[in-house]
Amino acid sequence: MNNEMPWVNLTQEEVNDLRSKKFELSQYGKQKLKQMMNENPTIDEMIEEAARRERSNRILERYNQFYNAECASLTHGTPITPEFQQAMTLDCMLDAIRCENLNDEFDVVSIDDINDLIERLYQQGKDYLNKVQEFKDSADGVA
Numbered sequence: 001m002n003n004e005m006p007w008v009n010l011t012q013e014e015v016n017d018l019r020s021k022k023f024e025l026s027q028y029g030k031q032k033l034k035q036m037m038n039e040n041p042t043i044d045e046m047i048e049e050a051a052r053r054e055r056s057n058r059i060l061e062r063y064n065q066f067y068n069a070e071c072a073s074l075t076h077g078t079p080i081t082p083e084f085q086q087a088m089t090l091d092c093m094l095d096a097i098r099c100e101n102l103n104d105e106f107d108v109v110s111i112d113d114i115n116d117l118i119e120r121l122y123q124q125g126k127d128y129l130n131k132v133q134e135f136k137d138s139a140d141g142v143a
Contacts (some may be wrong), residue, residue, distance in 0.1 A: 055100060056116050056117075056120060058100055059096050059097060059100050059113060059116070059117055059120075060096075060117060060120045060121070060124070062095070062096035062099050062100070063092055063093055063096035063117060063121075064124075065096075066091075066092035066095045066096055067089060067092045070088050070091070070092055071085055071088050071089060071092065093114065093117060094109065096117070097109055097110075097113050097114075097117075100113075
């Protein structure tokens, strides 16, 4: 039985080539690690983003509660114009944002809060439509 390992008998040139490749790979790894460290958010940034998401969730939840109580609960046939319903919807938005700012002096509405609420409402609508479509698809399979 031959105990010789064929890769042990490397020439000096092959050894130098392997060392060079090892060095290149190490440098590449160090560079990638530095990039990842620079791209990844700091703990403070992650905490700030988590707080922003929590705030966004609370505003959306409060808006839905106000809207359901004020607009969606209106009986059909109520003498109300679309303009009244739009005004009531805007009231619901402001009430939701006011509630979020109860501990602060509040006289200005952040455009970012409004834009975020609008985006979340669009997403909420898309999610609902997806659920309805999934239900319809599953019901079609049963029938």
